[in-house]
Amino acid sequence: MRVPLVAANWKMNLGKPTEALEFVRSIRHRLQEIEHVDIVLCPPFTSLFAVAEILSRSRITVGAQNSHWEPKGAFTGEISPAMLTEACRYAIVGHSERRAMRSEAESDAAVHRKVQALVANGLTPIVCVGENLQQNEAGQTQEVVGAQVSAAFEGLSPDSVAGCVIAYEPIWAIGTGKAASPVDANRIINLAIRGVLAGAFGEATAQKVRILYGGSATADNMASFAEMPEIDGALVGGASLKPEFVKLVEEVARVRGK
Numbered sequence: 071m072r073v074p075l076v077a078a079n080w081k082m083n084l085g086k087p088t089e090a091l092e093f094v095r096s097i098r099h100r101l102q103e104i105e106h107v108d109i110v111l112c113p114p115f116t117s118l119f120a121v122a123e124i125l126s127r128s129r130i131t132v133g134a135q136n137s138h139w140e141p142k143g144a145f146t147g148e149i150s151p152a153m154l155t156e157a158c159r160y161a162i163v164g165h166s167e168r169r170a171m172r173s174e175a176e177s178d179a180a181v182h183r184k185v186q187a188l189v190a191n192g193l194t195p196i197v198c199v200g201e202n203l204q205q206n207e208a209g210q211t212q213e214v215v216g217a218q219v220s221a222a223f224e225g226l227s228p229d230s231v232a233g234c235v236i237a238y239e240p241i242w243a244i245g246t247g248k249a250a251s252p253v254d255a256n257r258i259i260n261l262a263i264r265g266v267l268a269g270a271f272g273e274a275t276a277q278k279v280r281i282l283y284g285g286s287a288t289a290d291n292m293a294s295f296a297e298m299p300e301i302d303g304a305l306v307g308g309a310s311l312k313p314e315f316v317k318l319v320e321e322v323a324r325v326r327g328k
Contacts, residue, residue, distance in 0.1 A: 075303040076282075077133060080311060084311065094121055104327075107322050112134065114135065132159065133159065134158050136168065137151050137184055137187065137188055138150050138184070138187075139187040150187075161195060166200055178221035179221070181197065195234050196234075196235045198305070199236060200285070201215060219267065232279060235279070237281070238263060239283075239285050241285075244307065245308065249291055264300060280303065288318065289321060292321040
């Protein structure tokens with residue numbers, strides 16, 4: 071059985087350590103009471119170590135919102151995997167907002183290098199994949215998402231892939247309030263993500279990978295996604311900045327946390 075996972079992507083919010091800690095204190099105890107779900111908070115880099123410290127004796131873990139692939143060097147403004155290991159267990163890579171704004175730095179090839187570097191440093195990548203509206207309407211979703219998955223994990227060992235997390239994020243659903251239907255998301259995850267992994271690394275490996283849904287996930291619609299057999303949780307944006315995040319995690323635990 072895959073343990074459900076819910077990751078909170080704060081994006082460029084709660085960047086001051088004082089405000090980040092205030093928010094964490096307001097939800098920490100309620101989150102700790104939720105069993106059978108792994109919970110990851112991904113603050114901005116400026117709040118990362120402060121949040122990691124306050125959660126150090128907690129079952130709630132911490133992730134970064136990005137990472138470079140090089141261990142060090144003349145890469146102004148970048149953060150290497152080695153810099154994250156004392157604070158994080160996870161790192162998001164390939165998020166659609168970054169793919170759209172920084173096409174070369176977040177290309178399929180770059181995402182692949184980031185995944186390799188994170189795995190080599192003992193961190194778990196949360197690899198984001200998803201199609202835009204034009205691709206969706208043209209019926210290209212399966213092709214686009216499958217290609218992103220293939221590129222991200224090419225050359226990795228089955229054991230390394232099994233420990234990774236993937237988030238299916240239809241780009242047209244992020245921040246728009248328009249979520250994909252649970253049935254459609256489940257179908258794409260089954261065919262274009264888990265199916266591609268099975269073809270490349272074997273069915274046993276594919277069945278171990280946790281795959282999340284991301285894209286206007288809320289406390290109100292989360293149960294319908296969690297009920298889908300291929301969806302193992304959520305990568306949550308806007309709703310993770312509100313107290314309703316606790317309710318969203320509770321819904322995942324109620325449906326899948328057995």
